Amino acid sequence: GAGVSQSPSNKVTEKGKDVELRCDPISGHTALYWYRQRLGQGLEFLIYFQGNSAPDKSGLPSDRFSAERTGESVSTLTIQRTQQEDSAVYLCASNQGLGAFFGQGTRLTVV
């Protein structure tokens, strides 16, 4: 596609439920990252995929968070047993050596 696409754009969920966020990177981009941005805060790195290499999961805040990517295509970020502190905008980006391009994000609200 023309850009990085994320879905849904907004998600409201009840505390304790699981959520799945989706990211469609730019076609041909081997690198893909997930970041989190809490209200009024900076970007917090979550996870990075590069081709078929083992992902860099060093930013995942707890074992409730996981992410998958099939080859060089779609990635999903799953948050299990959501907590109110998980409320944030989740941003995805892809890269092919010429700079990172971000999607519009998924705004997650846990009530």
Next chain:
Amino acid sequence: KQEVTQIPAALSVPEGENLVLNCSFTDSAIYNLQWFRQDPGKGLTSLLLIQSSQREQTSGRLNASLDKSSGRSTLYIAASQPGDSATYLCAVSPVYNQGGKLIFGQGTELSVKP
């Protein structure tokens, strides 16, 4: 551990002024540096990418410079307009990842008054 700092945190200028935003990083072993713009409630828009071998990049009224040895980058905005109001973020990629994980500064919130 790489740390990225942006100064000032906020800046308010009258329309038409030229301005400079600053970004500093602690580890000079970077692959590239990228400047982004973020409008409220939106994602990030890439403005300029400077590879580690480059000194500057220009796009329209924007000019970004890179001094790797001193760990500094500046974003120069000429003839500022109210539409330039946004948060500006710089991010570096560590050399070992070759364009991978981006490490962001906290951003400079720019307000251009008509």
